[in-house]
Amino acid sequence: MGRMRFLCDVERCIDCNGCVVACKEGHHIPVGVNRRRVISINQGEMGEKSISVACMHCSDAPCIAVCPVDAIYQRDDGIVLVSKKTCIGCGYCFMACPFGAPQFPGGQVFGARGAMDKCTFCAGGPEKTNSPAEKKLYGQNRIAEGKVPLCAAMCATKALMAGDADVVADIYRERVFTRGSGVNAWGWDKAYKKK
Amino acid sequence: MxxxxxxxxxxxxxxxxxxxxxxxxxxxxxxxxDAGPITASWIQFNEVFTGNWQQYGELFTNLQAYLFSRIFLFIVTLVPVIFFFHYLAIGPKKFDHSGQQVYYFNLFNRIIHWVAAFSFSLLVITGLLVILGKMFGGGAVIMNGRSVHIFAAVLFLSSAVPMFLMWLKNMFPAFYDIKWMIIMGDYLSSKTKVVPAGKFNAGQKMWFWLATMGGFVMAYTGFYLWSFRGDVDTLRLMAIIHNFLGAAMTALFLAHLYMSLFAIAGSLGSMLSGYKSQEEINILHSRYKPKH
Structure with a gap:
């Protein structure tokens, strides 16, 4: 089985936040919860670059290691999912995650946090696949329908890629090679040499 | 051309x-x-994510993954076992309660003590529920436990402040406390000897300072864990402090439970009625000079 992976091509990402809107809209994410966000470096300067980040679906994920109730688990294809019915909203996964992926809706008794919500790679949760319960708790299960995650599907510049890690890596490698860098950098030959 | x-x-x-x-x-x-090689951008992006994570993220992840739940499990299983064997080997200290009685704890002392005792017990139980949540399967029960934890914390804080003020003057360390510590409060022998202690012995003083000052630190760190105000590294540090201090407080809480319920017969009664027998005071609180 392949290994699912996100990859954001920072040479293509234009900080349009289309992925963020697609995710929020497609899964009916509550206000204050962001499964995906776009981070920019050198904003307003030369060399500005942006990257779209959600759950990275890590191998050996730190969130799984720290969860006191084993609410987080990893599928065989590498997708990390949370069981909202098991989660107690303690927030430890948020502290363990380098990417700020786990999100918490508020509004529980005594102002406590609710169960954790994060990017599901559009693969739902532990409830029955494509059941109303799954859709209500986790949003669409596009993976079960054979579709790529909404964010990657919506990406206007195709900066954000999702899917089998090998395929995604191949596409990215090809792009980097075609764009040219290092010995392939643009120069006289690229510009003027007839093939 | x-x-x-x-x-x-x-x-x-x-x-x-x-x-x-x-x-x-x-x-x-x-x-x-040419804004530089693409690797330079990736290095900057990595700095945004893992740069921050390296500060306390790795430490917190390792502690929470491998240590905290084990420390607490160790405490709640081993400490009672030690006390059980202490009870079998040495047994409770018994005193004659029929003689002269001394009014030791006034009504205010007792009310504050029992509010603190009730809320602290809730805090320990619900805290353990969260830490050892795997054993109970997580879900709504533990989540409600977290809510109770928040409620109990506020209740405990409201009793810890007056408790701190009302007993502070009796709780400063004295020279005879060192002697008490050396002989371990005479709890390791079944013979009854006169023990050097004032109104409170060195063990009680330790428990007092840990429960009040430690309680304030727990409340401060717990506030961050509840509200999530502050950056993620602050939260990690707060969680680390909260867990370590919580482990120490749980251990001494169990010790206090054992002493009051089992090790000293009639100890529980004195906190209910407010009276201690003169004989018990002469031995366990030999330096106590009541004001008349």
């Missing part, structure tokens, strides 16, 4: 400064053409 182009380029650089390559004096313009 090539030569003509080069000549044209040289000519252009000489005449016009609008040709970017030729000026080379403004680094911003130079960077606009």
């Amino acid at each position: 090539k030569a003509i182009l080069i000549v044209a380029l040289i000519a252009a650089t000489g005449i016009s400064t609008s040709v970017v390559y030729a000026t080379g004096t403004d680094p911003m313009l130079a960077r606009s053409i």
